[in-house]
């Protein structure tokens with residue numbers, strides 16, 4: 001996917017101005033998860049929390065479905081999404097597996113291979 | 117007065133790092149006055165409000181005494197102090213008169229003279 | 233391609249807002265100030281710019297000392313005004329131009345300006361008053377706006393020379409943008425005034441006039457001065473003339489002065505206004 | 512005069528904090544990573560620097576997209592750690608050196624770096640983990656610290672060339688400071704890794720090793736690359752190697768590599784570490 005930034009690396013997206021505009025509400029919500037009280041409020045009422053932060057339908061959907069690639073495509077920034085992943089109890093290898101379509105074991109094996 | 121900045125103009129102070137360190141609590145309090153609820157809280161309990169913002173004795177004193185030059189010397193920044201002046205109902209010519217030791221009329225006359 | 237059609241520089245003080253609210257434009261105290269604007273309003277009415285880049289300094293509304301940028305650029309779809317501490321009624325929101333904002337930010341960072349980008353930003357009287365003075369009939373100005381904020385709150389401020397380079401880089405960013413747009417640059421600040429210290433009330437007419445002349449005859453003239461020297465010459469808040477200098481530097485090509493006004497005092501301030509057209 | 516005694520670069524990932532908390536340093540998975548540090552700890556114990564300038568990238572703790580600086584410099588007496596969203600216990604505060612912070616800010620702005628100054632600043636794992644790795648016996652490291660934060664969250668990021676110039680300017684700022692101080696520069700980030708997208712898990716050992724070699728043999732080597740090229744070579748988060756490059760650029764005079772470590776993987780990351788001494 002080619003971006004404003006001119007990057008053309010498969011499976012790799014840069015969070016540039018276009019994405020920043022698209023994802024502002026979603027990222028603002030994820031930024032709020034730095035605060036434990038906000039994490040609890042989200043857990044207690046996901047739909048209401050998304051609504052209060054003004055997420056659009058697509059953003060609400062990918063949040064609801066824990067769709068990692070969808071969250072990125074909807075303008076989510078990896079640094080803020082990491083806080084959402086924390087709520088879900090997912091580590092970076094879970095996320096890697098989900099995005100690559102691998103099993104977690106296969107994903108970890110791929111990382112080990114990179115060291116050889 | 118010579119400052120870190122190297123300025124040496126009588127009656128003129130630059131808000132540089134030294135002043136910024138000195139005045140942080142005072143300026144943070146004045147910044148809070150952007151919010152009407154905070155202005156009311158200050159009016160209702162000045163001493164408590166200063167204490168909550170961690171003002172030191174000198175800063176609390178110059179706030180209590182509405183000592184404009186003292187507020188500057190205590191690290192107050194003119195842009196934030198302007199919000200405190202607003203609470204007191206003072207305009208910039210009142211402040212000018214207070215700092216120069218002139219009457220307000222004489223201060224305004226001086227400004228008019230500068231235009232000639 | 234986007235074109236910079238001209239630049240407008242003006243003083244700002246909160247009292248202007250009160251004078252407008254009270255309809256004092258014809259009051260003897262205010263008339264010499266407000267009379268400066270009709271020719272510029274007329275020019276804007278003819279030129280009809282699509283976007284205004286407003287170069288101003290925040291007075292402690294959007295930025296505090298916990299995160300104080302040297303240069304900040306707005307990148308929002310809308311900018312809101314807010315209570316600055318005096319309880320003055322807030323204004324309707326200003327429409328942004330996020331696409332051109334990002335062009336500015338991308339181009340400026342590529343040119344090694346270390347911008348703070350702001351996808352949300354409260355704008356104060358220094359941003360709103362020039363727009364009200366230039367489009368008095370409109371609650372919100374009839375064009376898109378982009379705030380560019382320069383630190384005058386806390387030293388070190390960027391030097392006059394650095395601000396000049398910023399203006400030149402803004403011109404490069406705009407004129408390389410493919411959209412067909414007419415862009416006006418507005419500089420809000422100065423001229424000589426000092427609010428704080430025993431020298432409060434200091435005004436320097438001779439320097440102000442020399443500075444205004446320089447913007448037409450030799451635009452880089454003021455870059456010879458360190459900020460401490462500008463404070464000595466123009467007062468602690470007179471250094472806001474950096475907004476004028478940046479604005480002038482953002483005007484490419486042949487630049488003609490079409491109009492100016494200068495009056496002392498409004499509030500504690502020497503009030504200036506200039507209109508430049510790019511030919 | 513203040514002297515820069517050396518530089519230390521290291522990777523950071525939140526999982527390191529968990530490994531420390533659970534005492535996994537001798538665990539087979541973690542041992543090759545933690546084994547890199549004792550020689551550096553010994554060097555620090557001998558050199559005993561007074562101040563650490565920590566060059567790192569914030570991961571969405573202190574800065575949000577409403578006010579996102581390219582370069583931010585802390586100017587506080589203390590820096591607090593805080594919950595980054597995972598509920599990990601927060602650390603005791605880190606002691607600052609506000610006087611040297613202001614020297615940095617004054618000098619950098621004079622050198623036309625458009626710094627955002629921060630008199631309050633929350634510091635995240637990228638700041639705290641290197642200090643914990645270097646001074647494992649101390650709850651809070653036994654020296655003063657100054658955070659220098661570089662934007663890697665939102666493009667445009669500053670270029671490698673700009674970061675290199677920032678490092679050189681930091682060196683000028685420190686070495687012109689009259690106080691008798693030993694300053695160590697710590698760079699926290701990288702090496703190759705990618706957390707997001709279908710290419711998640713990307714690691715590039717060959718490039719990492721070439722980059723590490725370059726810091727000793729030809730420090731400016733990486734400045735030839737645009738950030739998009741660095742992302743292609745090292746992954747979306749591999750671009751955090753800008754912290755290493757800035758750190759290396761901040762080391763004046765003759766620089767000797769005393770130690771290095773490189774191990775794949777910790778978490779999703781190629782973990783590197785280098786120690787440079789200024790002679």
Ligand SMILES: [Fe+3]
Nearest residue numbers: 244358421472
């Ligand atoms: Fe002003």
Ligand SMILES: [Fe+3]
Nearest residue numbers: 523637700751
């Ligand atoms: Fe990181």
